[in-house]
Every structure is written in C-alpha cells, then in structure tokens.
Amino acid sequence: MQNSFTEENYLKIIHALSGRDGVEVSTNALAESTSTRAASVTDMLRKLAEKGLIHYKKYQGVTLTESGEKVAIKVIRKHRLWEVFLVEKLGFGWDEVHDIAEELEHIPSEVLVEKLDAFLGHPKFDPHGDPIPDAKGNLTEPDYLILTDVQVSEKVLMMGVLDHAPSFLQHLDRSGITLGAVIEVKEINEYDKSASVQINGGPTLFISLEVSKNLLVQRR
Amino acid sequence: MQNSFTEENYLKIIHALSGRDGVEVSTNALAESTSTRAASVTDMLRKLAEKGLIHYKKYQGVTLTESGEKVAIKVIRKHRLWEVFLVEKLGFGWDEVHDIAEELEHIPSEVLVEKLDAFLGHPKFDPHGDPIPDAKGNLTEPDYLILTDVQVSEKVLMMGVLDHAPSFLQHLDRSGITLGAVIEVKEINEYDKSASVQINGGPTLFISLEVSKNLLVQRR
C-alpha cells in the first residue's frame, strides 16, 4: 500500500533528526519540525508503527525501521534530484527550490525518478551540497568539517550548508560564498568567534559565528 | 485561499465536460468522471459554489464561473506542459505520461510553470495534439476534423486524438499513426464504416470506425 504525503514527510523528518547513528527522535522534536502539536504526532506515530515503518515504544521516542528508512531515502532522493532539475535546467536560485521540491518529492513513479536522474546526468550532489542517494537506496554522507573547526591560515573548499533557509543562502550569494569556493581563514576573533575569511583568493570579508556554524567545508 | 487537488480536478473535469459552449454538466456525469458517487459530487458542488468557482442551482447542473474557468485553464496548462516535458526531455512515450501529469498539474508555483514553459521553448501543443493555454489563460481550440468526416481519396494531417487511453495510443504507435502523419483515405467500407488508409504514402492499413472516431485531422 501507498504512503501519504504526510507519512512521507514524517519519515523524512525522522531520518533527518535521527542522524547518522539513528538516535531516538522525540515527539516534541517532530511536532516542532512538522509544525503540528505533540498530540497529532502521537497519533501519526501510532499509525507509522502499525505500518512497520518506525520502532515506537510509548514515551521512548522513535527510530526508523529498515523499511521506513527505505521510504525516507527514496523521498530524499526525489527531493534532491528535483532540486538539481530546478537549478540546473530551469534556472532557479539555490535559495528558491526547497519549497517546490518539498511538493515534487511526493510524486510517485519509480520510472519518473530514474528517467529524471538519467536526464540530469546522475548527479551525486544537490544544489546545497547534499548527497543524492543512488537508485538502490545507498546514501553516503561525506565527512565534511564545519568551518568553525578550521584553524587560522587553513585553506578549505566550500562543500555545503547546514541551514537551507533562503535568507541564509541569499546572504552567502551576496558574500560570494558558493559551492566549490576556496575559503582561507585569515583571522578568528577571540571575543565572538567571528572570522575574517578570503574567498577564492579575492576579497576578504567578516563572517559571524552563526554563518561559520552553517558552512560545510573540506581540506584540500 | 488555495484550492485542493480534489477541487482542481473537479474544475478541470467540469471544463472538459462543459465543452466549448459551456453547457451545464450533470451530477452523474461528474460522479462518473471522478469515480465517486453522486452524493459526494453534490457535497463538492456546494463547496465550489460557495467559493464562487461554479454556477450551481440544485438539480440544474453546473457551469464554471469566470474565476473557476481561470483555475481550470491554469491546471490544464500545467498538465500539458508537464506532458511535453515528460515526452520531450525525459523520453516517455505519449501513452505513459497522462497519469504522472495528473499529479504534477497540482504542484503550485506560478514561477515554476513559467520557467518550465520557457525551458520547453513555449510549446503550443502537448504530445496528444491538445493546445496549451498561454500564460494569460488564453486557450484556443483548433478546428480539427474527425477522420470519420473525411471523404475517400482525401489526404489529411494527423493532428491529435480524442481518446487518451494508453491502449489506444499504443495501437496508433503499432500502426505508425503519429502526430503529423499524412493519412490518405483509400476506401470506406459501407457496412461497418471501417476504412483503408495509407500512412505517409507508405503502408496501407485497415482501421475500425472506433479508431477513426478518435483521430483529429486537418486538411492540408
């Protein structure tokens, strides 16, 4: 039987909140992420548990079962492929595609996904640097650093973002910080941890700790 | 306020059943087309009337209001543009795209539709020969003939289909009858109105009245 939009969204969110080590996700965290109330979450959890998509013991939080994980990864695959389409083919900015992909990700049809994937040239990453699961459901999260972990005078490559909010992405656009940019940390301010960074050997700019915390980078 | 998938489907179907001259559509016809029961249709009609999308007087059938017509045409525009995308860009057959477009047509976002339209090169017709409404909502139905109206020895161009069923479209594929094909009527059988037609000056084949009734053509 088919899963509803709502069920798919829950599974995707549980996957995200559960993290790499599959830690239990709380009812309140889900209520927050789904913009619903805790009571509504409890109802949905009972249903997902009945369908065998999550492990759920009252008051103990939830994790995905293997079959729930499979569904979540399929949705993530579709979400990220559609984002690539919107940016690469239709010319949207990386700050504009999230909400649209949030709808497109629920269009059913295996063959649609696979044809889309081929049309896009089997991309490995979405416009925000997030890895795209392959057709078999393998999703390997690269081991990126957060910019706050980088020392003064180190040069790193910008690989992704943790915050996907349009306002953050637009801020990066204005600063010239795009995927693949070379970031050299020139100075870190002891007081507030703000940093002075040079982008692509060009302009130097100040970024707040808030920004540094949301930038995924990689040593070269 | 936003219209639901269900409401959009009703409006689209009312538009189709209402035809060019905007004739009243009956509750039963809608029940048939939506695969629901008449009682369910009545419920929905009351709601659509309250929203000002249809003209509805009990027992008298319904027609679209101007605002309902606008919504219907937007949905049709999206449906047909997505079908072009699926066929032209993703390589689907014209017999495979209807159900997927039936979902994609409900994705909201004006800008998405306009960017998709531009990406596709502002197509005027969908893969079944149906006209695509423009961004302003203008939809002009071309004046095609049905193949049954064509006399023996006339040559016509294949312009579209009335039946969109996969089985019918696959049958046309096997017969080599594609959009743009030249069809010359060689002979019409008096008894069952089946016909002998030559396709693109090449092979001659027999087609039943059932097929002829569903082929839209144009004199050259």
Added chain:
DNA sequence: ATATATTTTTAGGTTAGTCTAAATTTTTTA
C-alpha cells in the same frame, strides 16, 4: 395527466489528519 423511472439531494457515517484540554509518565531539581 398520471404513474413510473431516473436523477439529484439529504441524512447520517467513516477515515485521515489535525486541534485543545486533561491525564499520565518521565525527567529534573531540591
């Protein structure tokens, strides 16, 4: 023109997904 058949609406229910308020369980604090 009246009786019969058909169509449509109303009445009363169901399910999915949501809500608020109250009860219960778990966690934290003193």
Added chain:
DNA sequence: TAAAAAATTTAGACTAACCTAAAAATATAT
C-alpha cells in the same frame, strides 16, 4: 527521594472528502 517541571499520551472534537440508504425533485412513458 519526594516534589515540581516537562514531555507525552489520551479523550473528545473538527474539517475534507468520501460512502450508503432514503427522500425529494425532475424527466419519461403510457
């Protein structure tokens, strides 16, 4: 470790979209 706080679940309701069965309106046929 008992009391207070926080998190979670339960109880009871709501809306959208559907259903069946019965009633009412319209159309058809004698």
